[in-house]
Amino acid sequence: MKYEFSDNLNYMKSSAIRNLLKYIQxxxxxxxxxxxxxxxxFPIDKIMEITNDVLKNxxxxxxxxxxxxxxxxxxxxxxxxxxxDENIKCxxxxxxxxxxxxxxxxxxxxxFANPGDKVIxxxxxxxxxxxxxxxxxxxxxxxxxxxxxxxxxxxxxxxxSMIKDGKKPRFIYTIPTFQNPAGYTMPLDRRxxxxxxxxxxxxxxxxxxxxxxxxxxxxxxxxxxxxxxxxIYLGTFSKVMAPxxxxxxxxxxxxxxxxxxxxxxxxxxxxxxxxxxxxYEYLKNGIIYEQIPKTIELYKRKRNVMLEALDxxxxxxxxxxxxxxxxxxxxxxxxxxSEKLLEKAIEKKVAYVPxxxxxxxxxxxxxxxxxxxxxxxxxxxxxxxRLGQVIAEA
Amino acid sequence: MKYEFSDNLNYMKSSAIRNLLKYIQxxxxxxxxxxxxxxxxFPIDKIMEITNDVLKNxxxxxxxxxxxxxxxxxxxxxxxxxxxDENIKCxxxxxxxxxxxxxxxxxxxxxFANPGDKVIxxxxxxxxxxxxxxxxxxxxxxxxxxxxxxxxxxxxxxxxSMIKDGKKPRFIYTIPTFQNPAGYTMPLDRRxxxxxxxxxxxxxxxxxxxxxxxxxxxxxxxxxxxxxxxxIYLGTFSKVMAPxxxxxxxxxxxxxxxxxxxxxxxxxxxxxxxxxxxxYEYLKNGIIYEQIPKTIELYKRKRNVMLEALDxxxxxxxxxxxxxxxxxxxxxxxxxxSEKLLEKAIEKKVAYVPxxxxxxxxxxxxxxxxxxxxxxxxxxxxxxxRLGQVIAEA
Numbered sequence: 001m002k003y004e005f006s007d008n009l010n011y012m013k014s015s016a017i018r019n020l021l022k023y024i025q026x027x028x029x030x031x032x033x034x035x036x037x038x039x040x041x042f043p044i045d046k047i048m049e050i051t052n053d054v055l056k057n058x059x060x061x062x063x064x065x066x067x068x069x070x071x072x073x074x075x076x077x078x079x080x081x082x083x084x085d086e087n088i089k090c091x092x093x094x095x096x097x098x099x100x101x102x103x104x105x106x107x108x109x110x111x112f113a114n115p116g117d118k119v120i121x122x123x124x125x126x127x128x129x130x131x132x133x134x135x136x137x138x139x140x141x142x143x144x145x146x147x148x149x150x151x152x153x154x155x156x157x158x159x160x161s162m163i164k165d166g167k168k169p170r171f172i173y174t175i176p177t178f179q180n181p182a183g184y185t186m187p188l189d190r191r192x193x194x195x196x197x198x199x200x201x202x203x204x205x206x207x208x209x210x211x212x213x214x215x216x217x218x219x220x221x222x223x224x225x226x227x228x229x230x231x232i233y234l235g236t237f238s239k240v241m242a243p244x245x246x247x248x249x250x251x252x253x254x255x256x257x258x259x260x261x262x263x264x265x266x267x268x269x270x271x272x273x274x275x276x277x278x279x280y281e282y283l284k285n286g287i288i289y290e291q292i293p294k295t296i297e298l299y300k301r302k303r304n305v306m307l308e309a310l311d312x313x314x315x316x317x318x319x320x321x322x323x324x325x326x327x328x329x330x331x332x333x334x335x336x337x338s339e340k341l342l343e344k345a346i347e348k349k350v351a352y353v354p355x356x357x358x359x360x361x362x363x364x365x366x367x368x369x370x371x372x373x374x375x376x377x378x379x380x381x382x383x384x385x386r387l388g389q390v391i392a393e394a
Numbered sequence: 395m396k397y398e399f400s401d402n403l404n405y406m407k408s409s410a411i412r413n414l415l416k417y418i419q420x421x422x423x424x425x426x427x428x429x430x431x432x433x434x435x436f437p438i439d440k441i442m443e444i445t446n447d448v449l450k451n452x453x454x455x456x457x458x459x460x461x462x463x464x465x466x467x468x469x470x471x472x473x474x475x476x477x478x479d480e481n482i483k484c485x486x487x488x489x490x491x492x493x494x495x496x497x498x499x500x501x502x503x504x505x506f507a508n509p510g511d512k513v514i515x516x517x518x519x520x521x522x523x524x525x526x527x528x529x530x531x532x533x534x535x536x537x538x539x540x541x542x543x544x545x546x547x548x549x550x551x552x553x554x555s556m557i558k559d560g561k562k563p564r565f566i567y568t569i570p571t572f573q574n575p576a577g578y579t580m581p582l583d584r585r586x587x588x589x590x591x592x593x594x595x596x597x598x599x600x601x602x603x604x605x606x607x608x609x610x611x612x613x614x615x616x617x618x619x620x621x622x623x624x625x626i627y628l629g630t631f632s633k634v635m636a637p638x639x640x641x642x643x644x645x646x647x648x649x650x651x652x653x654x655x656x657x658x659x660x661x662x663x664x665x666x667x668x669x670x671x672x673x674y675e676y677l678k679n680g681i682i683y684e685q686i687p688k689t690i691e692l693y694k695r696k697r698n699v700m701l702e703a704l705d706x707x708x709x710x711x712x713x714x715x716x717x718x719x720x721x722x723x724x725x726x727x728x729x730x731x732s733e734k735l736l737e738k739a740i741e742k743k744v745a746y747v748p749x750x751x752x753x754x755x756x757x758x759x760x761x762x763x764x765x766x767x768x769x770x771x772x773x774x775x776x777x778x779x780r781l782g783q784v785i786a787e788a
Contacts, residue, residue, distance in 0.1 A: 001596055001624040005653060006508045006564070008530075012656050039454035047457065051445045060433035063441065063636035099493055099640075102663040114400045128663065135660035136402075170400070202395055230395040242457035244667030246493075259399060262406050266529035269496040269522065272666045273638030 011134040023346050030383035031351040032370040035180070035326065038302075041295040042242050046287050047278060054277040062277040068261050068269065070097025070249070071276040077283040078235075078249060086212065087226040088233065088251060096257045098264070099271050101210060101236045101248035105132040107267065108206055108232065108250070111259045113138040113170040118162060120172040122150045124329070124358030124367070126180050126208065129173055133360065140360045141169070147320065149186030150174055152193045159201050171204045171232075176224060178211040178325025181358045181369035185323055188221055195228045208234045211325035213292050216300035218323040225251060232256060237279050239326070240292055245275035299326070299373045305380045306372040313388035319370075326373045329355070332366040336394045339365065344393070350386040405528040417740050424777035425745040426764040429574070429720065432696075435689040436636050440681050441672060448671040456671040462655050462663065464491025464643070465670040471677040472629075472643060480606065481620040482627065482645060490651045492658070493665050495604060495630045495642035499526040501661065502600055502626065502644070505653045507532040507564040512556060514566040516544045518723070518752030518761070520574050520602065523567055527754065534754045535563070541714065543580030544568055546587045553595050565598045565626075570618060572605040572719025575752045575763035579717055582615055589622045602628045605719035607686050610694035612717040619645060626650060631673050633720070634686055639669035693720070693767045699774045700766040707782035713764075720767045723749070726760040730788045733759065738787070744780040 024031040054062050069075075075092035082088045098104040105128050113119055115137035121129065123142035133140060141158055143150050155172075162169055174194070176186040186194070198205045207224040212235075225233035236248040250260060264270070282288055303322065310319055310330075319330040330352075332338065339354040355367025375383060418425040448456050463469075469486035476482045492498040499522050507513055509531035515523065517536035527534060535552055537544050549566075556563055568588070570580040580588075592599045601618040606629075619627035630642040644654060658664070676682055697716065704713055704724075713724040724746075726732065733748040749761025769777060 001593065001598060003506075003598055003647070003650060004564070004596075006504065006506055006511070008504050008508060009653060009656055012660065014656055014659070036459050039458055042454060042457040044449055044453035044457065047453075048446060048449045051449070052442060055438055055442045055445070059438035059441075060436060061638075063436040063438065063638040064433055065430050065632075065637045099662040099666075100664075103661065106660050106662070110400065110402050112397075112400055114402060117400070128660075131660040135657060170398070199395065202398075204395060204397055238459075242668075243459045244455075244457040246662065246664070246666045253397070256397060259403060262403055262408055263529060265408070266406065266500050266522075266525040267497065267661065268493040268500070268640065270494075270640070272493075272640045272669055274636075275666055275668065 009135070011137055012131060023351055026349070028349045029351055030349060030375055030379045030386065032372070032375065032383060033351040033353045034371055034374050036374060037239055037243055038298060038373050040298060041291070043287060043291050047242070050278050050281045050285070054274065054281060058277055062274045064273060066270040066273040066276060068264050069257065070095070070271060071273065071280060074276045074280040077280055081283050081288070082235065082251065086223045088223060090251050093254055094251055094257065096250045096252065096260045097271050097276060098248045098250060099268055100238065100246040101208065101234050102128050103267065104234050104248055104250045105129050106135060107260050107263050108171070109133055109136045109138055110263060111256070112204070117170050118167045120155070120158065120169045121360055122174055122179065123362070124181050124355060125173065125360065126175060127357055130360050142360065142362070145179070145182055145184055147184055148190060149176055149179060149184040150190070150194070152190045152197070155194065156197050159197065159203065169203050171206050172198060173206045173208065175208045177209055177221065178214065178322055180211070180325065181327050181353070181355070182329040183320040183322030183325055183327050185221060191221065191224055191227060195224060195231070199228070199230070204230065204232055206232045206234065210236045210239050213240050214296060214299060214326070215324040216296060216303055240288055240295065241279060241282050245278060246272060247275050247279045302372050302377065302380060305377050306370065306384060309381045309384035313385045314391060315388070317391055326371055328370050328372060330368050330370055331364070332391055332394065334394065335366060337365040338368045341390060341394055345387065345390045348386045348390055350383045350390065352387070403529070405531055406525060417745055420743070422743045423745055424743060424769055424773045424780065426766070426769065426777060427745040427747045428765055428768050430768060431633055431637060432692060432767050434692060435685070437681060437685050441636070444672050444675045444679070448668065448675060452671055456668045458667060460664040460667040460670060462658050463651065464489070464665060465667065465674060468670045468674040471674055475677050475682070476629065476645065480617045482617060484645050487648055488645055488651060490644045490646065490654045491665050491670060492642045492644060493662055494632065494637070494640040495602065495628050496522050497661065498628050498642055498644045499523050500529060501654050501657050502565070503527055503530045503532055505650070505657060506598070511564050512561045514549070514552065514563045515754055516568055516573065517756070518575050518749060519567065519754065520569060521751055524754050536754065536756070539573070539576055539578055541578055542584060543570055543573060543578040544584070544588070546584045546591070549588065550591050553591065553597065563597050565600050566592060567600045567602065569602045571603055571615065572608065572716055574605070574719065575721050575747070575749070576723040577714040577716030577719055577721050579615060585615065585618055585621060589618060589625070593622070593624070598624065598626055600626045600628065604630045604633050607634050608690060608693060608720070609718040610690060610697055634682055634689065635673060635676050639672060640666060641669050641673045696771065696774060697766050699771050700764065700778060703775045703778035707779045708785060709782070711785055720765055722764050722766060724762050724764055725758070726785055726788065728788065729760060731759040732762045735784060735788055739781065739784045742780045742784055744777045744784065746781070
C-alpha cells in the first residue's frame, strides 16, 4: 500500500547531527560532532547499587505505570535539590517530570504557540528546540549572541516590531548558562534586563539549564528562575547522572504544570518509573554531589586541552571560551560554508556539526559547534590539528 | 504573570480514568477502574538479575543516549520473538521502538492525519487513542461492536459515505484481540474482511495488540499484521514484562518508520536506553516465555472469579465474556447513566470506569469497563456484589 501521510511533518528535517552518525562510526574518525556526555562520567557502580535497592524496596511500583506528573518521591527530592543547587524555591506541585528535556521543549511549544505563531530564540540555538517548533509548525524570530549570550539590548525593539506585525511572541527561549551550541553565559545584568522586558510585555521566558552544574571557571550566575518565579525552568539528569534514563523536569506554575499533564497523557501517558526511582535515590543518597565534581574535573581538563590545541593549530578563526558545559562555537573569519567544508574534514577524519544546524532561519554558514567532552585527550589534540589544516586549506 | 496558552489543547480533557485515582485511594475502596497490570506478575527477581547483567556488560551504552529508532539488539530479538509469537515476518528496519504504545498512538495520529481529518475507530475504543486524536485535532467516525468485535459488515458503507463527504478516513484503528475496553475478539473471517476493505480503499489499518499473549480460553486467532504486511502493528512490553519501563514498538514499512523517526526526534529524542536493554535481555534469555504462563494463570483465575460473581450478583445487565486481556464490558439493560451512577458506587466503596470515557463521540451512557486483573479475589467477589446492589437500586 502506498501510504498517504499528513502535512504535519512538512517543516521537519532530520537532524544534521543524527545524520552525522554514519560518518562518526568510520574507523579513525575523531568526532567533535556529538552532544553525548562522556560515559566515563556515568556512575555505573552506584547505579547498580541503586537499582538493586529500588527493586528490593520499591519493585512493585518501580515497574508499574507511574502518575503523569511524575514520581512524588522524586519531586520532593528535587524541591530540596533545586533550592540548594540553584536557589529556586518551589513545591512538588510546581515540578513536572518529562521524558528528557526534549519532551518539555515539544510540549511547551505546543502549549504556548498555535501553528503560525512566533517565538523568540537565540541565534544560534539548541537543535531540539528547532525540531520541536517545526513539529508544531511554529515560527520564530531570533536575537543574536555575543560572548555574553543573547544580546538582550536588541530584544525590546524586536518584540515591538513583532507586536506591530500582529505576531506577539508566545515565549522567549534561552539557554543562559554555557549555551548549546555557543558556550556563552549571560551575565547578571542581562538576565535582569531580560526579565524586565519579559514582565513588561507579559511574554514568558523558558530557561533551559542542562549544563548549569558543569562550571569549570568563573563564578556562578543566578538562574533566571531564581530571579523571577514567572520563568519556566527546564532541568535534566542527562548531564549529571545519565542521559539514557530520559528524566528531565519542568519547574513552573501549577497552571502550566496542569497543561503539561493534560498533553503528556496523550504523548506517552507517564515517564519511565524505574528511571525516576533511580533519579530519586541518586538525589536522596547524595550521589549527585559526589558525581558532579568528578564530571567537572574531567570536562575542565578536556576543555583546556581543546582551547590550547585551538590556539596552537587554528588560524583564521575565532571561538568561544566557555566557562562550562560541553560545547564551543567556532567562526571562520572567511566566507566559508562549513557544511561544504565538512566533506573535506571527513576526508581528513575529523567531524563537527556545521553551525547551520543551530539556526531556525538565516544561518551563519561560517560557523561550527565543537564538543570538547567526549573525545580522548590525544584525539582532541590530533582532531583540532586536522581541523586547523582543513580550515587553512579552505 | 497570566500565561496565554495556545488553542492546541482545546479538544483535550483529562482522562476520566486518571481523575478516578483520587477515589480509588480511599480506604476500603474496591476498584475495577484501573488499567494497570497486577504487580504480582512483575518478575522482580529476574529483572534484578538482568539489570546487574546489563550494567556490568553494557553499562556505558545502557546509560547513554540511544538512537531514535531504538536499540538494535532489542529490535533484532523482537524480529525473532514476533515471528514465533505472532507469525509476523519483518526485519529490524521495520521495528520502531516507542516510549510505550501511547507514543505510537500519538505519533501515528500526527503522521497520518491533518487537523480536521477523520479516522475510523471502534466504539468503544481505547482512551489513549482518543486523547491522541484530540491532541492532534483529528476527528473520527466509529463502527459499533458486537461480541465478535468491530462490526466489519458496516465498514464499507461508512467509508463510502465518508469519501462522499470529502473525508476519506486516514486510517482504521482496531484492537482486534481482547479489546480494551470491551474484551471482544474479532474472528478470522472478519479480520480477512477488514483487510480486504482496507486494501480496496487504500486505507491503512493500525492494529493495537497489547494483550495478544494473555489468552485464557479459546484458540489463537492470527494477527491482522500476519495476514497482511500493510497493517501497522503496535506491540508493548507493558503487559508481559512491566509497564513502568515504557517500552512499546511499532512494526511497519520503512517509510512509516522513517516518519516516526523524524517525529520522535522532536517528541523525546530517543527512548530509555536502560529499559530497552532490560527488554532485550528479557527476550534473549527467554524470561518472557516463563512469565507469560504465570500471568495467564493468575489473570484467568481472576477473570473466572469475576464472571462467576457477576452471574451470582448482577441482574438487569449483560457483559462480555473475554477470552483474554484485562477488561470486560458491562451494559445495564436500562437507561442509566453510569457516570452519575458512579457517585452511588463510590459511596458503596466500589469503582469502575464509566463507558462514556471510551467513546470519542456519541457515548453509550449505560455502559462501564471492569478490570478483572488487579483486585484480590475476595475483593472481586465483594466488589461485584456491591456493584450488583448499586445497579439494582438504579
